[in-house]
Amino acid sequence: MFNKCIKSFAYFTIKDRLPQILTRVIDTLHRHKNEFFEEHGEKGVEAEKRAISFLSKLRNELQTDKPVTPLEDELPDSALWNQYLDYQRNLPNGNGEPSWFQSPWLYVECYMYRRIHAALAQNPPIDNFDVFKEGKAQNFFESQEAIIALCTYFQELLKNIKDLDEKQLQEELFKLLQVSLWGNKCDLSFSAGEDSSQKSSPLQSLENMIPYILVNDMEKVWSLLVNAKKNRTERSNVRVDIILDNAGFELVSDLVLADFLLSSKLADEVYFHGKSIPWYVSDTTKHDFNWTIKQLGSANHMWMSRCGINWEGNLKKGVWVFRDHMFWTLPHDFSSMSEVAPDLYAELQKSNLLLFKGDLNYRKLTGDRKWECSVPFHQALNKFHPAPLCSLRTLKSDTQVGLKPGQGEEIQASDPEWMYSYKVNSSSSLGT
Ligand SMILES: O=P(O)(O)OC[C@H]1O[C@](O)(CO)[C@@H](O)[C@@H]1O
Numbered sequence: 106m107f108n109k110c111i112k113s114f115a116y117f118t119i120k121d122r123l124p125q126i127l128t129r130v131i132d133t134l135h136r137h138k139n140e141f142f143e144e145h146g147e148k149g150v151e152a153e154k155r156a157i158s159f160l161s162k163l164r165n166e167l168q169t170d171k172p173v174t175p176l177e178d179e180l181p182d183s184a185l186w187n188q189y190l191d192y193q194r195n196l197p198n199g200n201g202e203p204s205w206f207q208s209p210w211l212y213v214e215c216y217m218y219r220r221i222h223a224a225l226a227q228n229p230p231i232d233n234f235d236v237f238k239e240g241k242a243q244n245f246f247e248s249q250e251a252i253i254a255l256c257t258y259f260q261e262l263l264k265n266i267k268d269l270d271e272k273q274l275q276e277e278l279f280k281l282l283q284v285s286l287w288g289n290k291c292d293l294s295f296s297a298g299e300d301s302s303q304k305s306s307p308l309q310s311l312e313n314m315i316p317y318i319l320v321n322d323m324e325k326v327w328s329l330l331v332n333a334k335k336n337r338t339e340r341s342n343v344r345v346d347i348i349l350d351n352a353g354f355e356l357v358s359d360l361v362l363a364d365f366l367l368s369s370k371l372a373d374e375v376y377f378h379g380k381s382i383p384w385y386v387s388d389t390t391k392h393d394f395n396w397t398i399k400q401l402g403s404a405n406h407m408w409m410s411r412c413g414i415n416w417e418g419n420l421k422k423g424v425w426v427f428r429d430h431m432f433w434t435l436p437h438d439f440s441s442m443s444e445v446a447p448d449l450y451a452e453l454q455k456s457n458l459l460l461f462k463g464d465l466n467y468r469k470l471t472g473d474r475k476w477e478c479s480v481p482f483h484q485a486l487n488k489f490h491p492a493p494l495c496s497l498r499t500l501k502s503d504t505q506v507g508l509k510p511g512q513g514e515e516i517q518a519s520d521p522e523w524m525y526s527y528k529v530n531s532s533s534s535l536g537t
């Protein structure tokens with residue numbers, strides 16, 4: 106249970122940030138009223154009104170600490186959500202009826218996004234409208250400079266990638282892992298929808314960002330990939346899975362990393378895991394994934410379009426695969442995946458390396474517990490070991506493991522707000 110001590114980030118999130126996010130969603134629907142009318146006539150406007158009343162009711166429940174209620178929609182995952190609510194009700198140290206301020210932060214925050222989805226899904230004909238679409242597209246367009254810099258850098262690198270020796274390849278892998286790691290700063294749920302696009306060139310600042318990397322297992326990632334390649338047989342491809350986080354600049358940095366893994370022959374195929382419903386404001390859905398690649402392919406910048414066209418080709422060839430299992434948008438920790446979603450667990454077991462992007466994934470990997478910072482990452486995974494995995498995460502919440510003894514205290518002394526200072530970054534923590 107996450108105690109909501111008043112100064113905790115959890116309290117601030119539930120009390121202030123989530124209502125802010127809900128208000129933005131309601132405003133977005135208001136602003137699309139005419140579009141709904143043009144597209145669907147009166148039915149569209151009626152549906153918009155109903156969705157807004159759903160969301161206003163939700164905001165009131167949240168702000169007045171009402172009980173968490175079972176989902177009444179017919180969506181495929183509602184039974185799993187209601188089972189999870191029962192589990193919360195029967196927790197031994199629970200405070201009785203789960204409510205917004207008395208239940209674990211991770212649970213109620215996931216629950217809010219699932220209720221937002223229900224507010225749209227239950228009101229056709231606007232049931233497929235993504236209330237976060239604008240924010241994600243805006244992040245993409247406002248990160249153009251950084252995207253151009255990254256695509257240009259990468260296409261230059263591709264020109265002579267065949268001449269690079271192992272040392273040089275390793276260096277390039279480390280650079281692109283860091284770009285993907287820092288790309289995780291660009292998320293709209295932490296910023297409650299405020300602009301969080303990548304303005305500066307992502308490659309310039311890597312050097313002086315090194316000291317902010319708390320746990321750095323990039324060497325282990327490299328040797329794992331080199332060994333996988335050495336042991337590769339005709340039958341067994343080297344497969345890397347990227348469990349995606351935010352659309353916009355972060356997604357482009359993940360796609361460039363994935364292209365590098367293939368072009369350097371460190372991997373033969375990359376599986377991407379996105380969200381099946383709009384989630385945490387900026388998380389990547391299948392639509393966002395395809396839209397981003399199409400945007401690049403049709404860009405009037407040579408290197409952007411070269412990337413986008415290559416990536417469409419990878420999807421057509423099947424060396425890139427996109428999946429969006431419903432488990433990723435349930436409230437469960439990943440330690441329960443083998444039981445709740447055995448098909449997904451079995452799928453991940455086929456991978457040589459799992460790259461988990463972002464803070465929410467990190468919290469679900471570690472059960473969002475207030476671990477001692479020096480608890481080993483492997484232990485915090487709580488038997489979740491489908492394959493060797495690595496988390497690339499910008500620190501945005503209280504959970505942190507895998508630090509050296511005394512490292513947490515040292516940082517605390519230098520920056521008491523380090524947990525949310527955003528600049529601090531716990532990068533790849535490899536749990537073998
Ligand atoms: O996009 P990311 O890196 O998962 O960040 C999302 C994080 O932002 C927050 O919404 C901040 O409150 C966390 O709850 C969540 O873990």
Ligand SMILES: [Mn+2]
Nearest residue numbers: 350351385388
């Ligand atoms: Mn996210």
